[in-house]
Amino acid sequence: MSVKDRVREAGVVGAGGAGFPTHVKLAARVDTVVANGAECEPVLVTDQWVSACRPGDVVDALRAVGGEVGASRLVLAVKRRYGALIGRLRPFLGRDVELFELDDFYPAGDEQVLVHEVTGRVVPEGGIPLEVGCVVQNVSTLLNIRDAIEGRPVIEKHVTVAGEVARPGVFVAPIGTAASEVLASAGGVTVPAFRVIEGGPMMGSLLADIDSPVTKTTAGYIVLPADHPVVTRKSMQRAHEVRRASSACCECRMCTDMCPRYLLGHRIYPHLAMRSVHAATDDIPQVHGTAFLCSQCGVCEAYSCSMGLSARRVIQALRERLVAAGVKNPCRDRPPAREAQAWARVPKPRMTERLGLGHVHLPATGAPQPVNPPWEVRIPLKQHTGAPAVAVVRRGDRVKAGGLVGEIPEGALGARVHASMDGVVTDADAHAVRIARRA
Ligand code: SF4
Numbered sequence: 001m002s003v004k005d006r007v008r009e010a011g012v013v014g015a016g017g018a019g020f021p022t023h024v025k026l027a028a029r030v031d032t033v034v035a036n037g038a039e040c041e042p043v044l045v046t047d048q049w050v051s052a053c054r055p056g057d058v059v060d061a062l063r064a065v066g067g068e069v070g071a072s073r074l075v076l077a078v079k080r081r082y083g084a085l086i087g088r089l090r091p092f093l094g095r096d097v098e099l100f101e102l103d104d105f106y107p108a109g110d111e112q113v114l115v116h117e118v119t120g121r122v123v124p125e126g127g128i129p130l131e132v133g134c135v136v137q138n139v140s141t142l143l144n145i146r147d148a149i150e151g152r153p154v155i156e157k158h159v160t161v162a163g164e165v166a167r168p169g170v171f172v173a174p175i176g177t178a179a180s181e182v183l184a185s186a187g188g189v190t191v192p193a194f195r196v197i198e199g200g201p202m203m204g205s206l207l208a209d210i211d212s213p214v215t216k217t218t219a220g221y222i223v224l225p226a227d228h229p230v231v232t233r234k235s236m237q238r239a240h241e242v243r244r245a246s247s248a249c250c251e252c253r254m255c256t257d258m259c260p261r262y263l264l265g266h267r268i269y270p271h272l273a274m275r276s277v278h279a280a281t282d283d284i285p286q287v288h289g290t291a292f293l294c295s296q297c298g299v300c301e302a303y304s305c306s307m308g309l310s311a312r313r314v315i316q317a318l319r320e321r322l323v324a325a326g327v328k329n330p331c332r333d334r335p336p337a338r339e340a341q342a343w344a345r346v347p348k349p350r351m352t353e354r355l356g357l358g359h360v361h362l363p364a365t366g367a368p369q370p371v372n373p374p375w376e377v378r379i380p381l382k383q384h385t386g387a388p389a390v391a392v393v394r395r396g397d398r399v400k401a402g403g404l405v406g407e408i409p410e411g412a413l414g415a416r417v418h419a420s421m422d423g424v425v426t427d428a429d430a431h432a433v434r435i436a437r438r439a
């Protein structure tokens with residue numbers, strides 16, 4: 001069986017982003033594979049911890065992916081600052097795998113930024129790295145590929161737990177474990193009023209339900225006091241953000257000049273999106289491209305704007321309006337990167353301070369701890385880009401950890417889903433499969 005087929009069988013999806021099914025990427029023919037070990041979101045250390053624990057497996061998986069897609073260049077990209085991790089990876093590199101040391105800026109881990117850093121190529125507007133001969137795989141995904149080659153499906157996830165908990169660290173949880181149980185395994189929350197961010201403070205979102213399940217793409221839980229500025233920002237109603245934009249933007253255009261996608265040469269102009277709100281019109285030609293080219297990285301709202309405005313959310317609202325009106329992305333060029341790309345970068349430590357998270361520190365490496373074994377897991381059938389998996393088990397079925405519970409619909413883009421522990425299926429519908437340790 002090919003690596004691609006084993007990866008498909010195992011239900012591997014991109015662990016560091018939207019969960020794109022990995023077997024689809026492995027069907028490509030490219031010249032370069034980049035292992036993404038940048039982990040650029042403040043506070044999160046999941047990728048650093050897991051790759052420091054299994055450095056040989058990261059490199060082996062990179063070689064396996066390179067062989068599958070016919071690549072002649074294999075690159076392991078990590079930040080220069082991750083000295084301990086680099087020390088563990090280096091003995092496994094050999095002559096065929098190149099170590100690329102990144103500067104410590106945000107968003108160094110954005111696929112398009114990373115491809116430009118490593119190869120000098122610019123991914124076309126609205127495009128993906130495959131279009132410039134590159135496959136990018138997050139290091140945690142590579143470890144899942146390594147397991148898939150050995151016949152082990154994706155049934156657990158490593159997550160950073162940080163902030164206001166008694167024992168912060170990286171924990172490994174069966175897929176479907178409730179977030180509340182992960183926090184309990186970290187010693188519990190230490191403040192009376194709190195909110196939990198799933199993912200990083202820049203691109204993550206507030207958990208609406210503390211019992212939401214861990215999925216294949218959950219990178220971490222950051223517990224913050226309910227009145228922390230990051231929580232306040234993320235709680236703000238989008239309509240309120242849009243009203244603030246229309247009244248307070250001075251059109252200084254810093255949000256544009258610092259935008260990582262603008263710096264790559266793409267035709268994205270956040271300040272014009274702000275102007276469109278003020279002018280109460282979407283009919284500014286450059287604004288349409290802006291809506292479709294934004295990566296939602298959050299640099300404009302968290303770092304660039306001295307007025308505390310969020311071009312990101314204005315663009316989000318704009319995109320929804322345009323999509324609803326049937327407007328498509330008009331931008332598909334491959335422009336050269338702008339000269340300022342080399343220096344107009346957001347230093348991660350400074351951004352972390354501005355977010356008010358400078359005190360939320362975890363060591364760069366450590367041993368992940370298992371969570372307390374859950375009595376029940378709720379495994380979503382859609383944890384990935386594409387169509388939800390279709391449940392292949394029914395209430396009352398006995399399942400073993402690693403057994404298939406969700407299959408990819410015929411002809412669809414999707415990923416398989418597996419039981420994350422032994423038990424009995426207590427519910428299975430179009431959305432999720434519940435498994436209890438006992439009936
Ligand atoms: S940085 Fe702020 S004030 Fe300046 S143009 Fe952008 S949104 Fe407006």
Ligand code: SF4
Pocket residue numbers: 255258259260261262268270293294295296297298299300301311312315
């Ligand atoms: S969120 Fe802001 S900075 Fe990031 S890509 Fe979108 S407009 Fe640019």
